[in-house]
Amino acid sequence: MVNFTHLDSILFALKATFSQNLELIALKQKEPSRVITLTNTTDIIRSFNAELTKVNDLINEHNYFVDNFTKERSILINEIWKFFASEYDTTIARHIDTINGIKSAIKNLKRKRDETAEKYKTVKKEIVNLENSVTSVTPTINEINRLLKGYGFTNFQIQEVKDNKNHYQIVRENGETAKTTLSEGETTFITFLYYMQLIKGSFHPNGITADRVLVIDDPVSSLDSGVLFVVSTLLRDVFTDIHTRKGAIKQVILLTHNVYFHKEIAFLDKHCKWRNNVKYLVLRKRDNVSSIQDYGEQNPIKSSYELLWTELRSKSQHSCVVIQNIMRRIIENYFLILGGISPEVILEKFNNYEERAVCRSLLSWVNDGSHSLPDDLFVEISDDQLNRNMAVFKDIFYKMGQEAHYEMMMQMKEKEDESCINNV
Structure with a gap:
């Protein structure tokens, strides 16, 4: 890079020396007898020429790079890569080893894949051969007869037809054919058992392992x-x-x-x-x-009992009287009809007077057989009273040890078809 400041200082010194020498020469012209000594500028000129040479060299170098840009750019890139290769030779060598290892693993996997493909073809041929060699229906006969006996159908069974390969027939205990004497229920059941065996196999040898709906x-x-x-x-x-x-x-x-x-x-x-x-x-x-x-x-x-719980969960859509009656019907169905629990047993679980009164209100309507309007059932009750009744309704299940049933039936996110009882 050209140092113009240094060059300017040399030029300034040279000009100053020239001016000083010119003044001495002018003085000599006025006074020829005066002795003067001029300042030597050789060193300054030599320094100036040296700086000019440097500038010219830089210019020539720049012009060379301009004229040979593509070549020099390629040389620079190569030098940079050589530098990186020198600085990261260990990392590069490790990376090359990793790549070679991966290539070797891929080669081995391809070899194993080809070997596995050959084994698959061999096994598939063996499966086809085995399927073609399966001529006995004995396992199917034994399984159907086992199910018939296990579920109480003992007056008939399945028997292989000796003269007809891969066929069997339904016979009575005495060996007579039962095809025309089976009841509709027996026919349906044995047909279903046959179907359950059929879905495990196929009519055709090549269809045994096929996907099916x-x-x-x-x-x-x-x-x-x-x-x-x-x-x-x-x-x-x-x-x-x-x-x-x-x-x-x-x-x-x-x-x-x-x-x-x-x-x-x-x-x-x-x-x-x-x-x-x-x-x-x-x-x-x-x-x-x-x-x-x-x-x-x-x-x-849904069953009618499940529908009652569904209505109770959506209580905001019904009047207080409707919700009151729904709670009473649930108690009647679950505790009194199915559980055989008397109202007195439920009442004994409540010691608080107000809760006991609410519980008696729910149970008294049940005692009337759900066909008459009890004295304590008003035309309409307040929301606060309904909330108290709901709390007592929940306590009835908890105090009777049936909290699991209550939680299951009241859970909105559970399947609505979950139930612990039959249709009522």
């Missing part, structure tokens, strides 16, 4: 309550297998118009693992036009 239409239309429970239990086992991704079944579409079967199969307590995977729909047909109403996770079928 089950569509079951009213499997309990003619069955008694005992078999209804059996069918429900078997289906719930299928639901559990779907939830745990066990087996080839991925979804079940269950259709029914049997309210009792619906209540049994749709009972989902808080311990049910697949309760959030259930969806309810109602299929209707009017004027030969079918429609489906989607209820999501909300069960549209």
Whole structure:
């Protein structure tokens, strides 16, 4: 870089020396006899020339870089990379080793993938061969007969047809064919058991492991309550297998118009693992036009007892008298009818006079059989009185050791179909 300040100072000194020498020469001209001594400017001129040389060198260097910009830029970039390589050679070497390790791992994984693909092809061929070699229906016969015997159907069983491979028939205890003598309930039940075995396999060898969706239409239309429970239990086992991704079944579409079967199969307590995977729909047909109403996770079928609790939870939408009567009907159904508990036992749990009076008010209407208006039931009560009645209503369940039932029925976020009692 050019030091113009130093150059200016040299030039200033040179000019000053020249001026001083000119003054001495002028004095000599006036007085020729005077002896004068001029200041030597050689050193100053030499210094000035040296600075000019530096400036010219810088100019030439600059012009060179301008004329050779691309070449010099490339040289600079290479020098920078050499610097980085020198400063970070250890890090770069470690990074290269990591890359080489990754490449080696990828190569090994590809090799294992190819080996696994070959093994998969081999196993798949073995599965096909095994499926083709499965000619016995004995496991299916044994399982159906076990279920029949376990659930009380002992007057008939399944038997393999000896002259017809992979076929079986229904026979009585004496060996006679029972196909034409089975009742409607027996036919429905054994058909369902056969279906439950069929869903584990296939009619075709190559379809045993295929994914499937089950569509079951009213499997309990003619069955008694005992078999209804059996069918429900078997289906719930299928639901559990779907939830745990066990087996080839991925979804079940269950259709029914049997309210009792619906209540049994749709009972989902808080311990049910697949309760959030259930969806309810109602299929209707009017004027030969079918429609489906989607209820999501909300069960549209409720018992009258459950409806009472639903109304109680939405008390803000009803009058005080309606809420009062709802509480009395709940107490009547749960404690008096189902529990067989007398009103006196409930009253003895209350020591506070006011609470005891409210409790007696709720129970006195129950004693009248819900058909007459008691003396202590007013046409309308205040909100404060209703809140006191609600508190006593809650205390009745807690004092009788039924707080779990109260909390379950009053929880807004719980499934509304959770219940500890049957239809009333």
